[in-house]
Amino acid sequence: MSSNIPAELRYTESHEWLRPQEDGIVTVGITDHAQHLLGDLVFVEIPEVGRVVSAAESCAVVESVKAASDVYSPLDGVIVEVNELLADSPELINQDPYGEGWIFRIKTSAALNDLLDAHAYAAIALADDEDDASLANPKLAG
Amino acid sequence: MARLHAMIHPPHRVFRMAKRTPLYDSHLAQGAKMVDFGGWDMPLHYGSQLNEHHQVRRDAGLFDVSHMTIVDFAEPGPAKTLLRYLLANDVARLYPGKALYTCMLNEAGGVIDDLIVYDRGAAGYRLVLNAATRDSDLAWIAAIAERYGAAWTVRDDLAMLAVQGPEALARLAAVLDADTLAAVRASRRFHAVDGDTLFIARTGYTGEDGVEILLPVTQAPALWAQLLAAGVAPCGLGARDTLRLEAGMNLYGSDMDTTTTPLVSGLGWTVAWQPADRDFIGRGALEQQRTAGVPQTFVGLVLEERGVLRSHQTVHDGTREIGQTTSGAFSPTLNRGIALARVAAGIGERCQVEVRGKRLSALVVKPPFVSRPV
Numbered sequence: 051m052s053s054n055i056p057a058e059l060r061y062t063e064s065h066e067w068l069r070p071q072e073d074g075i076v077t078v079g080i081t082d083h084a085q086h087l088l089g090d091l092v093f094v095e096i097p098e099v100g101r102v103v104s105a106a107e108s109c110a111v112v113e114s115v116k117a118a119s120d121v122y123s124p125l126d127g128v129i130v131e132v133n134e135l136l137a138d139s140p141e142l143i144n145q146d147p148y149g150e151g152w153i154f155r156i157k158t159s160a161a162l163n164d165l166l167d168a169h170a171y172a173a174i175a176l177a178d179d180e181d182d183a184s185l186a187n188p189k190l191a192g
Numbered sequence: 193m194a195r196l197h198a199m200i201h202p203p204h205r206v207f208r209m210a211k212r213t214p215l216y217d218s219h220l221a222q223g224a225k226m227v228d229f230g231g232w233d234m235p236l237h238y239g240s241q242l243n244e245h246h247q248v249r250r251d252a253g254l255f256d257v258s259h260m261t262i263v264d265f266a267e268p269g270p271a272k273t274l275l276r277y278l279l280a281n282d283v284a285r286l287y288p289g290k291a292l293y294t295c296m297l298n299e300a301g302g303v304i305d306d307l308i309v310y311d312r313g314a315a316g317y318r319l320v321l322n323a324a325t326r327d328s329d330l331a332w333i334a335a336i337a338e339r340y341g342a343a344w345t346v347r348d349d350l351a352m353l354a355v356q357g358p359e360a361l362a363r364l365a366a367v368l369d370a371d372t373l374a375a376v377r378a379s380r381r382f383h384a385v386d387g388d389t390l391f392i393a394r395t396g397y398t399g400e401d402g403v404e405i406l407l408p409v410t411q412a413p414a415l416w417a418q419l420l421a422a423g424v425a426p427c428g429l430g431a432r433d434t435l436r437l438e439a440g441m442n443l444y445g446s447d448m449d450t451t452t453t454p455l456v457s458g459l460g461w462t463v464a465w466q467p468a469d470r471d472f473i474g475r476g477a478l479e480q481q482r483t484a485g486v487p488q489t490f491v492g493l494v495l496e497e498r499g500v501l502r503s504h505q506t507v508h509d510g511t512r513e514i515g516q517t518t519s520g521a522f523s524p525t526l527n528r529g530i531a532l533a534r535v536a537a538g539i540g541e542r543c544q545v546e547v548r549g550k551r552l553s554a555l556v557v558k559p560p561f562v563s564r565p566v
Contacts, residue, residue, distance in 0.1 A: 092522035113500045162250040
């Protein structure tokens with residue numbers, strides 16, 4: 051499974067991507083690799099606008115047909131906008147993880163230097179693949 | 193997404209070589225995402241579990257269920273006597289070509305497995321059991337069969353395909369000869385057409401019309417390819433799970449196991465109490481439970497708010513914890529979270545399910561969640 055990892059974005063080890071804008075606002079979503087692993091998304095719990103979050107704090111939940119996963123804020127900041135479309139169309143994350151499937155925007159004064167670049171994230175995603183990224187789910191119908 | 197990360201790297205890795213069905217290569221060729229299921233390398237989905245689910249509800253889907261355990265009893269006489277003791281439902285209710293869903297219980301009334309038994313007339317009986325319980329099932333059957341002197345064989349030479357959906361029979365027209373097709377069309381639900389090479393049963397695990405086809409392993413890849421060519425979409429175990437849950441069908445190991453009786457698992461209807469003088473394994477324990485009063489009831493839950501239900505979530509009636517979900521999912525057909533749950537008897541019309549620290553309101557319903565005119 052080779053996934054799309056845009057060169058211009060920043061990443062976390064927990065599979066979030068970040069797109070910084072000039073005005074200190076950063077758009078956050080989950081990577082193509084992450085949505086592949088999760089499978090079809092069926093529910094997204096988005097944070098409230100105005101919420102103050104810390105780096106590595108869980109601030110959203112994405113649920114797929116097989117698992118629920120926390121989405122962590124990559125930085126300290128304030129949630130300034132959320133993708134309301136995800137309430138009715140969680141599949142946007144599967145279809146367009148770096149575009150229509152964005153999850154929230156955060157206003158921050160934190161530096162992005164400590165985050166992964168595309169090259170470093172690609173190494174993490176590749177290691178996942180080689181390490182047999184299959185979900186060991188013994189409770190499936192059969 | 194650290195929790196996702198933890199899930200995909202399970203702490204207990206199984207290094208034993210996973211078993212493969214005769215369709216393993218076909219699954220890879222179709223781009224299947226393979227997962228370990230009960231020691232078998234099986235397709236989870238072929239791209240989108242949701243699309244596969246909808247495909248079965250709207251048209252027809254094709255499942256490889258060759259991992260399931262098939263056991264034949266060749267001698268009808270001794271087998272009938274044995275099976276009337278081994279199984280909680282009564283094979284005396286059967287006639288040639290008829291199928292019966294039943295539990296196999298231990299002495300305490302706990303469920304060792306659930307299975308379908310087919311009456312094959314002079315050819316005896318055929319049992320289809322779960323894959324994950326294979327070893328314990330076979331050990332249990334071996335011990336009882338020895339006592340009864342009944343010959344039995346495990347049919348690892350057979351594969352099993354399920355074609356399910358409202359258009360399943362129409363699609364079969366492209367792959368079956370005219371006589372077989374007519375026989376399948378004429379057969380009713382829970383009946384089988386027992387041919388020379390194809391054993392075609394009007395059974396399934398989706399709640400839809402359709403068939404399960406048992407055939408020699410060597411012929412399975414060709415039939416699989418023909419069905420794909422006939423426009424039946426391949427579907428994985430992921431869709432199979434959400435389809436069976438919507439249909440209100442229990443999953444062994446989640447909804448019931450050796451520690452629960454059929455009476456607390458929504459399976460009381462599968463226990464044949466009559467005739468009263470038929471002894472079957474677990475009967476005494478079930479009668480005792482029935483007399484003492486069954487403490488729990490097995491219900492369906494439909495989430496009233498947005499969200500997804502999963503297994504092992506606690507169910508509450510106000511301040512009182514009254515049970516647990518045993519299976520849960522997002523229902524693609526209803527667009528809601530649904531679950532099966534074992535709860536205290538006397539539950540009302542509504543309850544609350546704890547989902548990640550929040551109590552969400554759910555309606556209490558009698559499964560199935562989705563019913564089809566079949």
